[in-house]
Amino acid sequence: MIVTVTLNPSVDISYEVEKFQQGGIFRARESQQTAGGKGLNVTRVLKQLDVPVIATGFLGGKNGEFIQEQLEREKVASSFIEIKETTRSCIAILEKETQTEVLGPGPWVKEEEIKGFLEGYSELVKKAELICISGSLPRGVPQDFYRDLVKIAGDSHCRVLLDSSGAPLAEGVKGTPYLLKPNLEEMESLLGKGTGKKENLEEGLRDLIKTGIQVVCLSMGGDGALIMGREEFFRVEVPAIKAENPVGSGDAMLAGWAYGLLKGYNLEKASVFATACGISNALEKKTGRINPHQLEEISGQVKIVPLNRGRKRK
Ligand SMILES: Nc1ncnc2c1ncn2[C@@H]1O[C@H](COP(=O)(O)OP(=O)(O)OP(=O)(O)O)[C@@H](O)[C@H]1O
Numbered sequence: 001m002i003v004t005v006t007l008n009p010s011v012d013i014s015y016e017v018e019k020f021q022q023g024g025i026f027r028a029r030e031s032q033q034t035a036g037g038k039g040l041n042v043t044r045v046l047k048q049l050d051v052p053v054i055a056t057g058f059l060g061g062k063n064g065e066f067i068q069e070q071l072e073r074e075k076v077a078s079s080f081i082e083i084k085e086t087t088r089s090c091i092a093i094l095e096k097e098t099q100t101e102v103l104g105p106g107p108w109v110k111e112e113e114i115k116g117f118l119e120g121y122s123e124l125v126k127k128a129e130l131i132c133i134s135g136s137l138p139r140g141v142p143q144d145f146y147r148d149l150v151k152i153a154g155d156s157h158c159r160v161l162l163d164s165s166g167a168p169l170a171e172g173v174k175g176t177p178y179l180l181k182p183n184l185e186e187m188e189s190l191l192g193k194g195t196g197k198k199e200n201l202e203e204g205l206r207d208l209i210k211t212g213i214q215v216v217c218l219s220m221g222g223d224g225a226l227i228m229g230r231e232e233f234f235r236v237e238v239p240a241i242k243a244e245n246p247v248g249s250g251d252a253m254l255a256g257w258a259y260g261l262l263k264g265y266n267l268e269k270a271s272v273f274a275t276a277c278g279i280s281n282a283l284e285k286k287t288g289r290i291n292p293h294q295l296e297e298i299s300g301q302v303k304i305v306p307l308n309r310g311r312k313r314k
């Protein structure tokens with residue numbers, strides 16, 4: 001079983017308008033409300049891959065109820081901790097070519113609620129084979145919280161896949177997760193913190209591996225990914241596609257990694273599968289969805305280019 005952690009989910013509201021302008025008033029052509037959050041995207045893709053998965057995190061107020069109902073409708077098993085404050089909303093204004101987003105800051109989570117989450121999480125970890133931790137932290141939750149979650153999982157010999165940004169990612173890294181999946185921006189901000197290694201990604205990847213992390217998958221959108229393992233270092237080349245909506249491709253990729261690791265794939269096979277999931281998401285209109293029937297065909301178009309050049313790393 002895989003456990004996904006979404007501490008700061010959201011009700012994602014989108015409005016389609018002809019032309020958006022600052023300071024104006026607009027009537028939307030179409031409007032949609034969905035249960036959002038990076039960890040929920042991962043959960044949905046895992047569900048599509050037919051893997052037993054349970055989603056956890058914080059939910060509160062009417063927005064929390066909405067998300068819970070959506071998950072039930074999608075038959076996603078969940079074990080969220082109820083909080084007093086309301087789960088956030090995120091608003092996207094969609095024009096033909098551009099998208100403007102306003103992300104809610106998230107509720108304040110109280111100390112007892114955090115304690116309640118940790119109790120539930122510790123129990124889930126005992127039954128889990130893998131944990132996927134994704135996204136931002138709501139207010140009140142300490143910045144080093146992911147580090148604690150990674151350590152709790154590690155104590156139960158449970159592998160953690162971490163996909164976050166900023167301080168929660170930098171702190172989470174200190175817990176030594178099994179796999180990291182930063183995108184270029186997240187990686188640069190992670191390395192930029194006093195290391196002076198912004199220009200040297202290979203060196204940065206190696207430094208992360210030296211801390212005990214087993215796999216770093218640096219995803220680069222349409223430019224594929226760089227993967228470093230304990231011994232391996234390679235580039236994943238992706239075919240040129242007509243992307244419908246690449247938002248959530250990283251989340252689909254993380255789900256693909258979790259699937260591959262669960263099935264015991266080697267690093268190359270898992271990389272190809274995870275990449276195919278990312279590409280499939282980019283081909284779909286809906287965020288955090290793939291077409292499972294396409295994965296084999298897409299995988300055949302993904303190429304692994306070794307970068308080790310026979311050199312053994314120190
Ligand atoms: N336009 C694209 N063409 C081909 N493959 C893509 C494209 N966009 C994404 N992918 C695939 O999905 C993977 C993850 O995408 P990306 O690097 O954009 O993740 P991300 O920035 O974390 O996205 P998000 O956080 O929105 O989920 C890429 O490594 C690639 O394999």
Ligand SMILES: [Mg+2]
Pocket residue numbers: 163183250251
């Ligand atoms: Mg991402």
